[in-house]
Amino acid sequence: MINIAIIGTGAISSSHVKGYLQFKDECKIVALCDIYPDKAHQKAKDYQLDVDIYDDYKELLNRPDIDLVSVCTPPYTHAEISIAAMNAGTHVLVEKPMASSLEECHAMNEAAKKNKRILSVVAQNRFTNPMMKLKQVLDTKLMGPIVHTQVDSYWWRGYSYYDLWWRGTWEKEGGGCTLNHAVHHIDIFQWMNGMPAEVTAVASNASHDNAEVEDISIAIMKYDNGALAQITSSVIHHGEEQQLIFQGKNARVSAPWKVKASKSKENGFPEDDPQLAEQIQQVYDRLPSISYEGHTGQIYDVLLAVNGKKDVLIDGKQGQQTLELITAIYQAANTGKTVKLPLTKEDPFFTREGILTHAKHFYEKKNVVENFSDNTITTGGKYE
Template sequence: MLKIAIVGTGNISHNHIQAYLQFAPRCQIVALVDIYPEKTHEKKARYGLTDTRVYASHQQMLATEPDIDIVDVCTPPYVHAEIGIAALHAGCHVLCEKPMAASLEECDAMIAAQRASGKTLSIIAQNRFTDAFWRLKAALDSGLAGKVCHAQVDSFWWRGHCYYDLWWRGTWEKEGGGCTLNHAVHHIDAIQWLLGFPSEVVAMMSNVAHDNAEVEDLSAAIFRYSDGALTQLTASVVHHGEEQKIIIQGDKARISAPWQAFASVSADNGFPQTAHDIQREAELNAVFQQTPPLEWTLHTGQIHDLLQSIEQVRAPRVDGEQGKRALELITAIYKSAITRAVVALPIPPDDPFYRTGGMNALAPRFYAKSASVANFNEVGAIPLGKNLDRGI
């Protein structure tokens, strides 16, 4: 049985704890760690973790618990690398919440620690473990939509003004960025998983509704790929209704999550005919419907994959390299928005935006952070978006 330590017991830890409890015969949560002890005790009581020990620091936990198999990092982003690297050096596998780290430099340090330890490093990207995206990828990989020409990614979320009152949120130093980093990371990871890594990025960002935060609450970016295709991505925490979607336009058909297949047919003058390519649409719908549903989805799906990867001695579906790719795209968005220039990928180690502290030094402060609340009242597991766990 694999022994689990969860470091950071804020709201996102609910999703992790609930997932591990689904696999009780395979793993056991033996340690909870948080700088606020009342949070660890609340989780312990809420989930009946009677034999679980609590600690105030990951250093104390690692020194006291030599038999930990997996350290699950659910802390604010600015300490992900420190905790992950310490756990890997201690001989533990690591699952780390998004974003992977506060900089590309820290990502590479985590990857180096993983390679030196020989242990597993996996970065949370729960959208890959949804039927909607799993089936969309199957439809895309079928080739029936043709060559990809354009993708539209709407990472639309809504957060109230007080969201940024939490002590670590809304600052470049502690949170590392705004909605682009901490919300759109899910969709940015998904689109690079679907379409691959672009060659160039151009972007703009703003703060239009949260004057208690240094960071952006709205950004728009365009990715250009080596074959000329474009992705248009909007990241937001100002969209009421939180309608999220990915639409991929191939030269033969349109496919999307939530699912829709549409294939236009050209008239002699180039305009679309009223009748469309019903056969191609039927074939795409068949691929989508016939792709078996995932046994486990979202965080539970990814934790199932992590447990399997350890048990079967194989790489997880989302490893450190994959986690870094998502952060590299986000870093490119920020660099482009800040420098007002087109950014070429990959970002080299001598770039100031690659280095730890570079973003914090160069980023604009839209507003001064005006509140610093130590803890919010618990609201349970964080909602992860609409229709992402369903193929509709």
């Protein structure tokens, strides 16, 4: 039996609780921790959990019986808590974003390596049938080389969203929509398409003058082979339509799923290629569905890894690559210069201190509330 502790009992922790409860034969939640103990007690009551409650994660980590912790705290605390947990001999599933800086990512991966512990970074949108199937279709290369990718990470958040005490600041949230919302789609993008060679970007705050951080950014990425990609990260898009479109030389595929194939007439104008489109569609239709989706799917993946049955799909190195791409977007948007990848320790946005020094404040934070009475959230990822 794998003993689970959850550190941080805010809104996203419910997805972890529900996930672990799906596997009662494999694991048991034995402890909850939050700096606001009343929240932890309420969470235990909501899910009828027989657990110990802590207000200090360091005290929790003194327990020798904890096998795996879910870190569901604000982003600026992820590195400290995850490293302490791994040093205490515990495996870690840490919420997105992995950390506030690439320097912290490196330290987390070093701790995982030194302690021979599993470090998995939440990217629950990979664990959806549309994304798993799209990835496998792309791996067939039937589309030909990918020449352009379009990522629309569209979300909508009201003005009061940034009133929560830790949101909307570079110090505590680490960034805006690019880091904390589009991280899902940027992770999928780099998983499916690989890392680009350079990034150019702009960012703005168009609707939230109670936040230091951006509420929209647009990045253009270039690969060594000349292929381009564009990523829009936003919390100002009504409807929250989210999509990834991969244009190959022979065909396009996307999530939500759509396939279109064209071939050239003698004069260079397009005509449909129904044979290729049907071939790609048949591949997609034959792919099996995964048993568990979202957080539950990733938790199942981590539990299998803890039991030695597989490697995690999303380890610390994958999480680091995603944050590296996000960091490059921030550096490019703030400096007005194209950024070359990979980033190095000399880059101004490599460390948390560098980010705090160089990141533009669009506005200063105005309002502060400790907690909202309504903790319901949406996590996107329907791809319909």
